[in-house]
Amino acid sequence: MVITRLDWRNTNALWGSVVAETLSRLGCRQAVVCPGSRSAPLTYALAQHPQIEAIPVLDERSAAFFALGLAQQQQQPIPLVCTSGSAAAQVFPAVIEARESGVPLLVLTADRPPELRQCRSGQTIDQVKLYGHYPNWQAELALPAPDLNLLAYLRQMIVHGWERALYPFPGPVHLNVPFRDPLAPIADGSTEPLADLRDEPGFEESFFRGVAPCSNLPGVVVHLEQQPCWQAWRSCERGLIVAGPAQPRDPQRYAEAVARLAGALGWPVLAEGLSPLRNYASLNPYLISTYDFILRRQQPHLWPEQVIQLGSLPTSKELRQTLARIRPRTWRLDPRPDNGDPLHNPTTHFPLAVEALRIPAKGAKDPSAFLQAWLQAEAHIRTALDQILASLAGWFEGKIAWSLAQHLPLHTPLFIANSTPVRDVEWFWPPNARCIRPYFNRGANGIDGLLSTAFGIAHRHRPTVLLTGDLAFLHDSNGLQLGRHLEGSLTVVLINNRGGGIFEFLPIAEVGRQGVNPPFEPYFATPQATDFALLCQAHGVEHHLLQSWDHLAQCLNPLPRQGVRVLEIPTHRQADAHYRRQLFEQLANRLTNS
Numbered sequence: 001m002v003i004t005r006l007d008w009r010n011t012n013a014l015w016g017s018v019v020a021e022t023l024s025r026l027g028c029r030q031a032v033v034c035p036g037s038r039s040a041p042l043t044y045a046l047a048q049h050p051q052i053e054a055i056p057v058l059d060e061r062s063a064a065f066f067a068l069g070l071a072q073q074q075q076q077p078i079p080l081v082c083t084s085g086s087a088a089a090q091v092f093p094a095v096i097e098a099r100e101s102g103v104p105l106l107v108l109t110a111d112r113p114p115e116l117r118q119c120r121s122g123q124t125i126d127q128v129k130l131y132g133h134y135p136n137w138q139a140e141l142a143l144p145a146p147d148l149n150l151l152a153y154l155r156q157m158i159v160h161g162w163e164r165a166l167y168p169f170p171g172p173v174h175l176n177v178p179f180r181d182p183l184a185p186i187a188d189g190s191t192e193p194l195a196d197l198r199d200e201p202g203f204e205e206s207f208f209r210g211v212a213p214c215s216n217l218p219g220v221v222v223h224l225e226q227q228p229c230w231q232a233w234r235s236c237e238r239g240l241i242v243a244g245p246a247q248p249r250d251p252q253r254y255a256e257a258v259a260r261l262a263g264a265l266g267w268p269v270l271a272e273g274l275s276p277l278r279n280y281a282s283l284n285p286y287l288i289s290t291y292d293f294i295l296r297r298q299q300p301h302l303w304p305e306q307v308i309q310l311g312s313l314p315t316s317k318e319l320r321q322t323l324a325r326i327r328p329r330t331w332r333l334d335p336r337p338d339n340g341d342p343l344h345n346p347t348t349h350f351p352l353a354v355e356a357l358r359i360p361a362k363g364a365k366d367p368s369a370f371l372q373a374w375l376q377a378e379a380h381i382r383t384a385l386d387q388i389l390a391s392l393a394g395w396f397e398g399k400i401a402w403s404l405a406q407h408l409p410l411h412t413p414l415f416i417a418n419s420t421p422v423r424d425v426e427w428f429w430p431p432n433a434r435c436i437r438p439y440f441n442r443g444a445n446g447i448d449g450l451l452s453t454a455f456g457i458a459h460r461h462r463p464t465v466l467l468t469g470d471l472a473f474l475h476d477s478n479g480l481q482l483g484r485h486l487e488g489s490l491t492v493v494l495i496n497n498r499g500g501g502i503f504e505f506l507p508i509a510e511v512g513r514q515g516v517n518p519p520f521e522p523y524f525a526t527p528q529a530t531d532f533a534l535l536c537q538a539h540g541v542e543h544h545l546l547q548s549w550d551h552l553a554q555c556l557n558p559l560p561r562q563g564v565r566v567l568e569i570p571t572h573r574q575a576d577a578h579y580r581r582q583l584f585e586q587l588a589n590r591l592t593n594s
Contacts, residue, residue, distance in 0.1 A: 007045065008198050013185040015144035016045030018151055019108075021204075022158040023079055024051045027213035030074075030459075032067040034060045036083020038123070039110035040183040041144075043081055055459075055485050059478045060087045064094030065441075065449030066482055068103055069456020072439055073413070075249055077104040077165040077173070078456075084111045085123035088130055093448050098172040099134040100443025102336055104165040105172040107131075113143055113180045127176050136171040137164040143178055146193045155211065163214055169336050220352055225360040229331060229348070233306065237368040239267040240304040240328075242319070243275045244312040245442045248355070251276035251435070252283075257355045258310065259284040266365035268374040272314035273401075273425035274416065274438050281431030288374055289431050290381040292316040296588040301373055304328045309347075310354055312340055312442070315426050333357075377591060384590055386430060388583065393549075395571050396579060397495055402428040403549060404467065404493070407556040408436055413461060415439045415454040417468035418447050419502045421495070425467070447472040451479035455486060463489035463559035470496045474530060480539040483564040491559055492566045493552075494532065497573035499525040504577035525573070536566050543568065 005021045007013040019042060023031070030053045033043045046054040057063035060082050067078040082088055088109040098105040111117075112124045128140050141157060142150060157175065165173040182188060197203050224230045233239060241262055248254035255277050262269045262284060269284060270291045271277035281287050288294075294302065295318040303322070309332045313320060323330075323343055330347040333354050334340050341347045367375075389399045401424040408414065414436055416425050422440065439457050441450060450472050458464035473494055483490075495501075503509055503524040521527055536543035542565045546552050555567050 005049070005204060006198075007048075007185055008191045008194070009185045009187040010182060011144045011146050011190040012041040012179050012183060013044070014146070014151070014191055014194075015154060015179075016041035018154050019158055020045035020049040020052060021208060022155050022211055023162070024049055025208055025211040026159065026162045027076060028052060028079060030055065030070055031079040031081065032057055032063050032070070034058070034063050034082040034087060036087060036110065037183055038112065038179060039081050039083040039108075041179055041185070042108055042110060042177065044185055046079070046081065057485075058481060060090035061093060061449060062452040062476065062478045062482065064091040064105075064107075065097075065452035065476070066456040066479070067105060068094050068098055068441070068449070069415075069439075069453035070459060071098070071103050071105055071456070072247065072453070073457050073459075073461055075104070075170075077106040077162055079106045079108055081108045082110065083123070084109070084127065085125055088127050089125070092131060093444075093446065095131045095134050095172045095174070097441050097443045097446070097449070099136075101441060102170045102443070103172075104170040106161055106165050107135075107172060107174045109174065109176050111140075111176050111178040113178045130176070131172070131174050134172060135174040136169075137161065138174040138176075140176040141178070143180060146191045148194065148197060151207070155208070159211060166214055220356050221358055222350075222352060222356050223358045230360075233265050233308070233331075234365075236306045237266070238303075238305040238370045239265060239307070241265075241267050241269045241308045241310065242314065243269055243271045243277055243310045244314045245272055245274035245440060246276060246311050247439060248276065248353075251437055252280060253355055255280035255283050257357065259286075260359050261308070261354060261357060262286045264359045264362070264365070266368055266371050267308070268371055270314065270319065272316075273427075273429040274315070274422065274440050274442065276437065278429055278431045279434055279436045279438075282433045286371065286375070287431055288378045289429070290378055290385065290587075292318045292427055293381050293385070293584065293587045294377045294591060295319055295322045296584060297592050299377075299591075302370075302377065307331070308333065309340075310334070313342065315422055381587055381591060382430070384587060385428070389428065395569060397497070397501065397571050397576050398424050398428045398580065398583070399549070400493065400495060400552070400569060401425045401467065402430060403552055404465065404556065405429050405432050405434070405436070407553045408434065408465060409463075409557050409559060411435045411437065411462060412559070413437050413439060413457050413464040415450070415457050415464065415466045417450045417466065417472045418442070418445050419472060419500070420469055421467045423502075447475050449476050449479075451476040451492070452482060454492070455479060455482040455490060458486060458488045458490040460487045463491070463561060465556070465559070466490060466492045468492060468494060469501060470494065470498065470528060470530070470532075471500050471526060474528060477535065480536070480541055480564075483539060483541055486564060489560045489562055490564050491555070492564070494566050494568045495571055496532065496568050497571045497576060498529065499527040499573050501573050501576065504573060505580075509577075532566060532568050541566055545570070
């Protein structure tokens with residue numbers, strides 16, 4: 001058999017081609033590469049591989065978040081290649097997010113050889129264990145050499161790195177890869193010690209035998225009837241299921257599993273807007289979406305004795321404060337091994353997903369008074385909220401999230417930026433049956449890299465939408481350069497309130513406006529006056545300044561099949577914050593007086 005995938009021109013070229021071919025056989029079809037000389041052996045090998053799309057990205061931070069978005073979409077590791085020096089440091093924010101969100105990422109940082117370190121050689125920093133404890137696993141590879149045992153070592157290190165990015169729980173892996181010159185694939189005779197292998201028919205297939213995509217491990221199945229917690233749950237009428245942010249591989253299967261559990265126990269399901277549950281609402285008659293408003297007034301008859309928490313807690317401050325106040329017996333279902341209880345309640349952790357539960361076939365329980373009280377409160381607030389939002393003629397930021405749920409096409413991937421947009425989705429996103437799929441970076445909750453991540457979600461995917469504020473958009477405006485590489489469609493719904501609207505809800509806003517230094521506007525609200533139309537024009541991106549709710553609806557359905565659009569919605573930060581306070585108070589009073 002003629003060898004076609006390995007590059008024998010020099011040792012570095014051979015090393016890079018073993019990396020690329022191993023990744024390909026593991027199932028890798030896309031990689032993100034940043035420009036640089038030291039990483040040339042890896043970049044060249046990935047760019048030349050016929051089964052890998054190597055996507056070049058100038059800015060390492062943007063590239064890393066783009067890879068993070070691709071990994072979220074595909075739920076498998078995405079290799080990210082960068083050169084030595086500070087380039088590797090630019091990747092750190094995405095590594096942190098990958099760790100905290102549980103997203104598989106394979107970071108390959110090229111490096112100087114040992115003799116060029118700590119001697120003021122250019123573009124050289126200490127890259128060993130650069131990302132601290134954040135990677136699932138990290139290692140420095142050996143220097144390339146024309147030795148079969150070392151090539152086998154390299155192959156297995158790549159295989160192991162790929163596996164560690166997936167198991168036992170997804171996250172980032174860092175491999176530091178040193179190279180000596182020559183870095184370009186120039187024939188220099190350095191691979192001659194392996195000439196016999198190079199010419200041996202069938203060597204490539206023999207060498208890569210056993211390298212294959214990681215099959216899903218057998219799923220853990222837990223029969224609830226055999227668990228002590230089952231009787232505790234079944235005997236409790238005042239129980240809640242609290243479903244936090246979730247990006248399951250199969251959203252419908254997740255929603256069905258939650259619905260089965262809720263039906264068997266007769267417990268309400270408080271569903272975060274970043275969970276798929278609100279978008280599969282027809283599966284679950286016990287769904288509660290307005291819990292934040294409901295809990296703004298003390299309602300002891302709605303307080304639970306037990307809580308089943310799915311994953312992380314929802315964003316809602318009102319829910320967290322209520323659970324911290326009453327400290328119910330809590331059972332946390334989360335495959336991740338880390339501590340996910342910031343309230344420090346009496347909590348038992350089950351390291352499994354809700355889909356792993358096998359529920360006894362005993363039929364649904366009759367609705368309890370507790371369940372009925374929650375459903376009545378939900379119906380009352382939901383009806384009032386929908387009526388209020390439907391009647392609003394002027395721009396209100398909260399109605400934007402509500403409108404997306406009304407108008408986005410079925411199954412749309414929606415990336416939701418941090419800060420105010422995630423809260424608007426939790427407060428205002430209504431239950432629906434549109435199967436919209438939420439994506440987000442809620443590991444570290446930062447605003448960095450959000451635009452680039454959205455591009456990764458959109459690449460070779462369904463037409464995708466990003467809901468973002470102006471500061472998050474500007475913070476990652478380098479991500480607009482990704483538009484020329486995008487195969488697919490990204491529509492950015494840009495809320496421009498000319499500053500950091502989230503700070504309008506914090507105590508610092510009131511203190512700052514009372515004249516206490518430092519003043520609120522420059523240090524917290526961070527006002528900006530960017531002309532987004534000109535910014536988009538500079539990047540060749542289509543821009544629309546929206547005029548009305550009807551204009552927004554027309555732009556959302558249908559979505560374009562290709563290209564990048566920015567739909568700018570101008571809002572007034574202070575007026576919007578004032579209206580929110582009025583609306584929250586109005587809804588809370590409705591429930592109190594009902």
